[in-house]
Amino acid sequence: MAAPLIQIHEVRKEYDDGPPALAGLTLEVRAGEALAVLGPSGSGKSTLLNLVAGLDRPSEGTVTVDGLRVDELSESASARYRRSRIGMIFQFFNLLDDLTVADNVLLPAQLAGASRQQARRRAADLLEFLGIDRFADTFPGRLSGGQRQRVAVARALMNRPALLLADEPTGALDTASGQDVGRLLTELNQDGQTILLVTHDTALADSCATRTIELIDGAIVRDVRAGGDVRAGRNVRAGSDIQAGSAVRSGGDVQAGAGR
């Protein structure tokens, strides 16, 4: 069997003060999975995502994505890695407001030095696939949140990433637009896109994840595949009262829009 797309091995992440943000975390994610990472505010979700994106480095342990030791990359190699192998979407879309929708979507291809003609064709295909081709020449400021997130998804997919990373992609959206993003992520995953999704939104996780983990204090306390196969990770704490199936839905502070 092929190596997992993401291999996180005994990763600790410490900041200057306080307890570690990640406390010796081991996780493997296979190509084709849509993994949702749930957990209360401050449990280490964004820290995990940032390490996978190469935006930050672990204090200890290794992070391998698509065969690449992400934790060892130089700054320029790390930027190249993000351009070529991963796509990212965020709570607040992070679009460039003074570029049109089409130019926002084209940007990653331009940065990667792709042929202009091929990039234009791909951007047009993506905008059409996402149902936003009529906004190609519009500026993002004129779009609704849900439409902006679709533009962000198109941009993230532009360079055909092995991995799509999402940090609270519905955090700034109304319920209907959030469900729309959930359907879109499901569709992408069914087409084979591997997804790592950080969210407080348990409905979103339920709708599109093939597997869900829950973090508490930087450790995995639950690891469940859709369909019920509960895998107690080695970080699961003895005596924890967290049970498969219900805890994530009933537990913790389910709130949209918490900072990072």
Ligand SMILES: Nc1ncnc2c1ncn2[C@@H]1O[C@H](COP(=O)(O)OP(=O)(O)OP(=O)(O)O)[C@@H](O)[C@H]1O
């Ligand atoms: N740059 C940083 N400097 C210092 N501490 C940090 C930094 N980034 C994160 N932390 C700390 O690490 C811990 C985990 O933070 P993280 O942002 O990963 O949590 P989270 O699960 O994403 O929370 P939220 O749901 O609120 O977004 C928190 O205690 C946070 O204060």
Ligand SMILES: [Mg+2]
């Ligand atoms: Mg976060």
